[in-house]
Amino acid sequence: MTIVVQLFGPLRERLGLDETPLALPDGATARDALAAFVAAHSEAADYYDAKTGRTPLMLIVDGERVALDAALADGAALLLVSPMAGG
Amino acid sequence: MRWRLKSAEELPPLAEAQRERYARQIMQAELGELGQRRLAAATALVSRHGGLGGPAALSLAMAGIGKLILVHPGRLVQPALNRMNLMSEAGLGQGHSTQAAETLKRCRADLVVEPHDCAVNDLENLNEIVAGCDVVVSAAPTFEERRCLHQACLRTRTPMVEAAMSGYSALLFTILPGETACLQCAFPDDGGWEEPFPVLGAVAHALGAMAALEAVHLLTDAPQLAGTLLLWDAKKMTMTRVALRRDPQCPACGGLD
Structure with a gap:
């Protein structure tokens, strides 16, 4: 299946990327998507620690905050919101 | 809940000059004269009050808030002039706050400004100051200041409007x-x-005005973003609302009721 990863906040600026398609196995979770995304974008490595599963990102699907173990559907848009302190 | x-019965009446000055917003049914009296009595x-907090402070001053407490460290430098409208x-x-206070007093002579x-984390009596506020607008460019102010708001049960941006991404919610x-x-x-972060004045100004609007809602009627995160993508010009739920295990607020 294929989802779309959308970026919001400093991570978007760091990668110079608004959104990108991401191919995943059927039944993949948000954690799988985040791991695959970070593997494909090494500049995002500090946004996900595969060993501990920790991430500062807020994960949103269809306007709802989701946990890392949430299952994703084909065509889903996964919005990754990074913490911001700009004023 | 403190809010x-x-x-x-708790509010003084408006003076005739206030009624005249704020006539165009008093005619807004949701605000009305009672709302204006609530604003006039609020701190x-x-x-x-840089690119984001400056417009927020200006909007609150122009709306007729009674008192503004401005907190901003350091002295003005050239690269800040692309966005700091005070x-x-x-x-x-x-000094930023001294200058901002002068600007606001030129706009509204009867505004009480402190x-x-x-920075907020340099204020020894921060809890006491925050306890005297009806609302706090968090618009600092460091998490250290935001977390410090947030702690003071939790301790004193003071409502806080959290506004933050980076480039074309902006977020807003009320605590x-x-x-x-x-x-x-x-x-x-x-x-x-990471600092420095990219900032276009128009994005910061618009978010600052939205933060002020949310503060006005909170002070006069009801907050619209309490427990709701508003994400504004200023590049695509889209807005998304996301429900925020309390974490019962939250180390910061889990013990509050």
Whole structure:
């Protein structure tokens, strides 16, 4: 299946990327998507620690905050919101 | 819960000059004369009044808020002049809050302004100051200041409007301590935040005005973003609302009721 990863906040600026398609196995979770995304974008490595599963990102699907173990559907848009302190 | 609207019996009447000055917003049914009286009796603290907090402070002043407490460290430098609308070239080298207070007093002579040319985490009596506020607007460019202010709001049960941006990304939500999700519930980890961050004045100004509007809603009627995160993509010009739920295990607010 294929989802779309959308970026919001400093991570978007760091990668110079608004959104990108991401191919995943059927039944993949948000954690799988985040791991695959970070593997494909090494500049995002500090946004996900595969060993501990920790991430500062807020994960949103269809306007709802989701946990890392949430299952994703084909065509889903996964919005990754990074913490911001700009004023 | 500390947040509540003042009743008509608790509020002084408007002076005729106030009624005239604010006639165009008093005619807004949701605000009305009672709302204007609530604004006139209210105190707001704005933590940093740069590109984001400056427009927020200006909007609150123009709307008729009674008192503004301005907190911003350091002296004005040239690269800030792309966005800080309470500053001017003539003020280069001067303290931010002192200059902002002068600008606001030129706009509204009867505004009570309390400037502090320091960061919130340098205020020894921060809890006492925050306890005297009806709302706090969090608009500093560091998580250290935001977390410090957030802690003071939780301790004193003071409502906080959290506004933050980076480039074309902006977020806004309101924290009612002990009732809705706090900053820690929303973002447990500060992540890869780095300064300097990109900022276009128009984005910061628009978000600042939205933060002020949310503060006006909170002070006069009801907050619209308590427990709701508003994400504004200023590049695509889209907005997304996301429900925020309290984390019962939250180390910051989990024990509050």
